[in-house]
Amino acid sequence: MNVIDAMDFLDDDLICGADEYIRHPIPLWRYGAAAAACICAAGGAAVLSRNPAPDVARPSDSIVFPANSMPDTMQPSDSIVLPASSALESTPDGKPAVIFNGTGLDDVVTGNFFCIYYDEKISPKMSRGEMLEYLGIELPSELSGCSEKWSEVRSDPDAPYIFLCCVGDVLEQYEFTYKNAKSGKTARISLLKRDGSSASRLLESLPKYTEEVREKFKRSQVCGMETIATSLKYSDDLGEHEMLAASFKTDTCNVSLTCDDLSREEFTELLVALTAAVTGNSPADSDSADFIETTTDDIIIY
């Protein structure tokens, strides 16, 4: 008998527990809610507005979609519905550039620059896999909403930024993974629909220590916006970690940004750029030099 055989003597509850266990990676900083997203195309700027989504996007465009256009709920298993007015173009290097008008956003990948909007009212329906196959994008076999999987979508390694969107596995959350192509580091941007009921459900889903921690967030002016941020040091069996989180709120949206990979400088840089893009204000209006401070120790994030 070897060690693997000996594992057979684990108790039933441990064995079944591992099969039934579902880990919900709920970032700490999720409260309030609004529909909004901003995406940097290569060399472009992130923009957020109430304007309707454009019919056609080009690589140099910023992607804009209305804050009120998110569907109420979306799950990773949802189908994408193509509206009749879908537009299809190619980027100068022949990559697909597509924007589908719709009432919301399901999946966005830029860099190669295509966008997929979600509209539950218009047919025909296509699965995400079918959609991407249609677009000529080769994906990993499993499309489960995992941002890491989606990061493999990118085929242009020289794109300075890539924003990936995947539908969160909980409630009305939209997650974008920001990836710096050079360093390979990532951050997540969570965008939540403004909805009182969903916001309260989200709050309920947060760990109980959230309220305690939230009071210790540091408030600063970034690009003229009051922005709240914190650095949480926590430890688990794998050692000490630091998680950076920030959030700001405009009259149309809440934007929350969490990461556990970026350095403080990179995180602040991203946050300033994001805030400037969303608000149109100048980065010079930021007092970000000492923006992130360590406030809390020994927090278990998940």
Add this chain to the structure above:
Amino acid sequence: MDDLQIVKLFFERNEQAIRETEIKYARLCRAIALNVLGSAEDAEECVNDAYLSVWNTIPPANPDNFKAYVCRITRNLALKRLEYNSAQKRSSAALVPLSELEDTLSVKTLSDDDGRELGKLIGSFLRTQKADVRNVFIRRYWYLDPVAEIARKYSFSESKVKSMLYRTRCKLGKYLKKEGFDI
């Protein structure tokens, strides 16, 4: 159908029991067998053997946890088949987690009693670990899931899963030594 009803069908020698087992657990059993054997054909045969084994053992067996019972039989049959396949020089991905464990724990071939004791100690150790750590470990070394699959399932990076497994193995080694297990 819930597990109690399925077990009841087995006790009644009603062949519907196997069909219900298949409906409920075929996917899980197939995944376990496939993880071990790496061959869909072998896995399918193994799962069918498992159903037969369940049919032959219930009754008299009356498992408290039917799901674990079925999975355990599937895993054991798959590991036996793996042993046979390995002797036939047929490799399997399951050999990788096996070598991972043996590299860290350096346990010699165990008697049945020692194996049982080791399994119980591992269980006790895992109960002291956080849910993420515990379940990642069990997924890897009980279900023999590939690292990539665990990472996908739990939304971790693969490197994080590998790191968790390595640290857990090291801690387990220390724990076993402390408990007087010869490794």
